[in-house]
Amino acid sequence: MTTETLEVNARSYRWMARPVVVVCVDGSEPAYLDAAIAAGVAPYFDRMIKSGANLLGDCVVPSFTNPNNLSIVTGVPPAVHGICGNYFFDRELGQEVMMNDPKYLRAGTVLAAFADAGAKVAVVTAKDKLRKLLGHRMKGICFSSEKSDQVTMEENGIDDVLGMVGMPVPSVYSAELSEFVFASGVKLMERQRPDLMYLSTTDYVQHKAAPGSPAANAFYAMMDGYLAQLDALGATIVVTADHGMNDKHGADGSPNVIYLQDVLDGWYGAGTARVILPITDPYVVHHGALGSFATVYAPDEASAPGWIERIRQVPGMELVLSRKDAAQRFELPPDRIGDIVVVSERNTVIGTAASRHDLSALEVPLRSHGGVSEQRVPLICNRPVTGIAPGRRLRNFDALDIALNHAQ
Secondary structure: OOOOEEEEOOEEEEOOOOOEEEEEOOOOOHHHHHHHHHOOOOHHHHHHHHHOEEEEEEOOOOOOHHHHHHHHHHOOOHHHHOOOOOEEEEOOOOEEEEOOOHHHOOOOOHHHHHHHOOOOEEEEEOOHHHHHHHOOOOOOEEEEOOOHHHOOHHHHOOOOHHHHHOOOOOOOOOOHHHHHHHHHHHHHHHHOOOOEEEEEOOOHHHHHOOOOOHHHHHHHHHHHHHHHHHHHOOOEEEEEOOOOOEEOEOOOOOEOEEEHHHHHHHHHOOOOOEEEOOOOOOOOOOOOOOEOEEEEEOOOHHHHHHHHHHHHOOOOEEEEEEHHHHHHHHOOOHHHOOOEEEEEOOOOEEEOOHHHOOOOOOOOOOEEOOOHHHOEEEEEEOOOEOOOOOOOOOEHHHHHHHHHHHEO
């Protein structure tokens, strides 16, 4: 051990006394765990909750993957680290871009800080879109399930991952993509024994299967077995989620969508407004790029108040806020969101124009996320947790604080 505590992004973290594993289960609505435990398929989760700590936390809004994973590994909200979506309108470039390049990060990660201080650190993520952000300036092991056949010692700090894990490269649209993450985590703990490990899954299953369904219970049973192995290897484990998940469809199974670009084009003329959907990423088969959060760019800021009042009247809208109010309420970087931020209700999603969304690949009724209705997430630890101030609002990005500072 080289130091007793580290300060990262104005938060202090104690050096680990034993290996620490933080798991982000993508799309894990708390009801999934409750259902799996009730069905008797998750005995380790049941033990973890009863003998450790069973807390709930709030994720970052927009309740999407990139902003929340980056909040968890930096310990701070997007206002500090800068990643406020998977996708945004870069005003400087004048174009819409993916926000998966580390150049958009404005804060260092806790993982990189511990690696710099001499800790052995490992990161395994399901999709490669997150790998470079999570592993930014981090010395150690960092790879994705998706590209596990392409790892090199130079790029990923490890080689022959397939040989280590004993699984083939999974399809990006499969439960196995997440299973590969857990199988890798167990093998790394057995062979390399990292001091600090971060595991991040994909929400492919949660987009398709509701809590308590056979597919969902099978997925949580799979995780349960691997977490029990990590526990047996002596790790302190904290499990949280990047966001929850809800049905976004009517009784007939058709999606409840507000095509906001179409609405605004009808009101103000085509091309007057620009609607950006931060859920957009290269993997849209399971959600059709439809989520419950969007930003709107008006022709000038003076138009925004009138537009806000009008958009608020659209059925299915929960919140319509100015840039300033949204940045303050959701702790977002104001220069990376639109003039207006819109959040739809629990069972409704927002699209751009109907013609731009291909929903033909949706095999089951739409389930998605992005709004405040997907903000509550699990925050559980396999050890008792002490010293958390009464009434403190817990966030998913307190996971490392809980694991390093409060877990016994």
